[in-house]
Amino acid sequence: MKIVSAHEGVVPISSSMRNAFIDFSAMDCSILALVSDVVIDGQPVVGYGFNSNGRYSAGEILRRRILPRLTEADPEALRAEDGQLSPSKAWDLMMRNEKPGGHGERSVAVGVVDMALHDLVSKIAGVPLYRWLSDQYGDGQPDSSVFVYAAGGYYAPGKGLRELQDEMRGFLDAGYHVVKMKIGGADLADDLSRIEAVLEVLGGDGSRLAVDVNGKFDLATALEYGRAIEPYGLFWYEEVGDPLDYALNATLCEHYRHPIATGENLFSLQDARNLIRHGGMRADRDYIQVDPALSYGLIEYLRIQDMLAQHGWSSRRCIPHGGHQFSLHIAAALKLGGNESYPGEFQPTGGFADNVVVANSRASLGDQPGIGFEAKANFYRVLRDLHR
Numbered sequence: 001m002k003i004v005s006a007h008e009g010v011v012p013i014s015s016s017m018r019n020a021f022i023d024f025s026a027m028d029c030s031i032l033a034l035v036s037d038v039v040i041d042g043q044p045v046v047g048y049g050f051n052s053n054g055r056y057s058a059g060e061i062l063r064r065r066i067l068p069r070l071t072e073a074d075p076e077a078l079r080a081e082d083g084q085l086s087p088s089k090a091w092d093l094m095m096r097n098e099k100p101g102g103h104g105e106r107s108v109a110v111g112v113v114d115m116a117l118h119d120l121v122s123k124i125a126g127v128p129l130y131r132w133l134s135d136q137y138g139d140g141q142p143d144s145s146v147f148v149y150a151a152g153g154y155y156a157p158g159k160g161l162r163e164l165q166d167e168m169r170g171f172l173d174a175g176y177h178v179v180k181m182k183i184g185g186a187d188l189a190d191d192l193s194r195i196e197a198v199l200e201v202l203g204g205d206g207s208r209l210a211v212d213v214n215g216k217f218d219l220a221t222a223l224e225y226g227r228a229i230e231p232y233g234l235f236w237y238e239e240v241g242d243p244l245d246y247a248l249n250a251t252l253c254e255h256y257r258h259p260i261a262t263g264e265n266l267f268s269l270q271d272a273r274n275l276i277r278h279g280g281m282r283a284d285r286d287y288i289q290v291d292p293a294l295s296y297g298l299i300e301y302l303r304i305q306d307m308l309a310q311h312g313w314s315s316r317r318c319i320p321h322g323g324h325q326f327s328l329h330i331a332a333a334l335k336l337g338g339n340e341s342y343p344g345e346f347q348p349t350g351g352f353a354d355n356v357v358v359a360n361s362r363a364s365l366g367d368q369p370g371i372g373f374e375a376k377a378n379f380y381r382v383l384r385d386l387h388r
């Protein structure tokens with residue numbers, strides 16, 4: 001089997017909403033189709049990938065460095081011992097002549113290709129990705145459903161407390177039990193009113209509400225907010241300071257006793273390891289949110305899982321950022337704690353297959369071969385146009 005052609009493109013996933021750090025008016029996303037020479041039902045098998053959300057498209061790196069290393073490689077060099085395409089060997093080729101450190105946009109580009117390769121190999125095997133991953137890397141018994149929480153509660157023009165409450169009620173009606181909202185984009189008094197408005201919808205149960213700062217706070221503000229929200233007993237307090245400020249995070253962990261979550265802007269094994277070594281994260285309560293699509297793909301995510309296990313962390317403490325189909329499969333196969341979900345946001349790339357059901361805050365998994373983009377109609381139209 002070999003890759004016949006690679007087709008890369010960009011789609012807008014823009015929106016008028018904002019978090020504490022950025023607005024999404026110009027947000028876009030790289031998309032990719034890898035066409036293979038394997039034919040099933042008269043059609044060549046195609047693997048698709050994209051780069052999650054929150055980081056911009058990485059077309060320049062894909063076109064100039066990452067994709068040529070893959071498409072110009074000897075097909076033999078990409079083959080596993082069983083003769084099938086090896087995403088792991090492909091990863092080594094894509095990263096050839098890349099210096100260590102400086103992860104970021106490069107990790108996004110590699111993540112896009114890694115996703116497409118995993119879509120391709122599981123389609124060729126004729127099984128859903130979670131099944132393929134569980135057999136390759138897990139215990140062969142994937143979870144049959146995955147915990148998901150509804151992420152929203154952004155700041156947006158004209159959005160008051162009533163609209164925020166309506167949004168959260170919509171999440172509960174859609175089958176979610178835990179919801180997330182943004183904080184740090186207003187002052188503390190305003191944010192506390194917003195939190196209390198959402199808690200009203202949740203019957204006063206703080207353990208069903210997560211809050212996300214998107215890396216905005218300095219240490220003093222992190223501690224001030226921490227003191228103010230501690231009595232609510234929230235589900236988690238997310239990405240409170242700069243993602244690479246491990247000392248801030250460690251100090252916060254000494255003062256804030258409820259769960260903290262972070263990691264969506266850590267893009268490598270090395271950065272994730274530094275968080276565990278120096279960030280004060282507590283394996284009995286905190287959450288790691290590294291998003292495989294943004295951080296060099298599943299091959300690197302497996303290394304991160306190994307590192308976490310060495311440090312005594314359960315895979316159940318990982319709930320990836322991004323709310324996309326790739327991580328839903330990974331969560332089921334590697335027995336993670338769950339996956340983010342953005343009902344209705346970041347279209348057409350975000351969200352799960354059209355037939356995925358969320359009930360009691362758990363998402364079902366489809367039986368489509370591969371990642372299942374073909375079962376997400378609005379996105380599949382865009383992906384198909386890449387190579388036709």
Ligand SMILES: [Mg+2]
Pocket residue numbers: 212214238239264321
């Ligand atoms: Mg976040």
